[in-house]
Amino acid sequence: MTVRVLILPGLFDSGPQHWQTQWEQRFSGLHRVEQSDWQTPTCADWVLRLHDKVMASQRPVVLVGHSLACSLIAQWAQQYPEAAQRVRGALLVAPSDTEADSYPEGTTGFTPMLMNPLPFNAITVASTDDPYVSVTRASAFSEAWGSELVWLHKAGHINDQSGYGAWSEGVDLLFKLTGDPQFQHG
Template sequence: MNFTSRVLIIPGLGNSGEQHWQSSWERHYPDFKRVHQQDWDAPVCEDWIHQIDRAVMDGAPAEVLLVGHSLACSTIAYWAQTFNRPIKGALLVAPSDTEAESYPPGTTGFAPIPLSKLPFPSIVVASINDFYVTLERATLFAQSWGSKLVNIGAAGHINVNSGHTDWPEGLRLLQELES
């Protein structure tokens, strides 16, 4: 697959390890760049959205595709609500429900989850057995954000623990946004 967009990888809480599909994509596509956060384990929403904005504005925003996983999905929604930048699109994978009782403590400013329509095309990828978000909540996020929803079945949190290391199906979804 060829990508002409500037692809920014945005991991969630704890960052994405070496075996995670986001890291795999970076190895296979050296032009894909990770947005680094100051604190991966005790994130502050305002800090995270400013890091995203710096990365987006380091070039032509209209050519940017964001690839968010987990907490990064709501972070992207906050970023969009705050900055309203005209980017090409976003792939939002396994959005965590930061309002759920089961969500790990230690995050600041990520609730309530913004439910405003995103000002760019987006795809939300969810599964039926994600510990961090119910399919019903992921569907609400997708509908609110104006995103296409893709339910990939019993895929857990769509990470290494659920067997998603290279995840070529995700690249095909990203390619949809590239077009």
């Protein structure tokens, strides 16, 4: 059975050059979870929207979160442990530290950062120079979540501003979680 891949952008959504948008356009079976407020989000609203999308899926789900969406996934998994059993895995890219001074103001309910094991396979991808999370905190998140940790050297926030458009290495990581041949490199 194929999976349903849910694309979960972070704060301000993912623009047309962002790897999440490019993947969504390139591959079938990827669906963006649209939030009602990308500028000043409330965690409870984002969690409920994600929950609705997971529960509506007739197939197992793989979550692809960027930035604030990594926190969203951890919050949702804690609040809905039974529903989390529907998730085959999560790709957690550039997790933002919502407790850091560098994190933009305007979000509500995304702190504290949850440090509980995720009940599904996960891969965290972090950059050595992300302005929104330190190397120490990214390591701590990955360890707490029980995820595999993949480091990218000086990759910024792993977004379009950092030069990550189609991001083929990320597609390879997605294949590890889905097993779906459409994501197999080569």
